[in-house]
Amino acid sequence: MDAGNLFGVFAALIVVLGVIVGGAYLIRRFGGQLATNPGPLRVLSSINVGTRERVVLIQAGDEQLLLGVAPGRVELLKNPTTPIDVPAPAAFAQSLSSALNRGRQ
Template identity: 35%
Template structure:
């Protein structure tokens, strides 16, 4: 490195040639900066609304209250079997109301919660659709 400096810079300086000046820092355009900041703020707000609309399930995993089974009976109405501690409740859920339908004396057995993969679910849906036609 030292050899490079002595072989190139010293002869230039001795010849009276000057080194190129360092480039001036670019000007900051306040309009572009403000627009970029507003874009980031808007992106954060849009993502917050999307996450709120997704209604993510409770990630705490509270085991004292579980939905065992639910059956839709209308567009926005369904009947839900809920496990609360040792008791099971049959609840009717509508858009504006939740009603206790029955308290089960003998709890039903909890079905095995197996999650089939996407391919098998899609195949089952396609098979049902083909059978309807």
């Protein structure tokens, strides 16, 4: 194998690894919420409140629950009496575009 072929193989390997790392970053950045779950239990919204702690609003049938989630522990924070309106999530393309535009400013 000559140097030109070896360089091409390494360049292709770097591109493939870059795509994998970039995809993992995007999934982590957007919370892994690229697909919606049509079942009776849905995550409506979530926010990080620490390095490993989150507050999550879930829809369980007709009821909404506000949960605190930490490693090894899930705790009910509040059971709202009136439903909390959550805006529909933006399409992935819009989220990606706004994230890229935010980085340019």
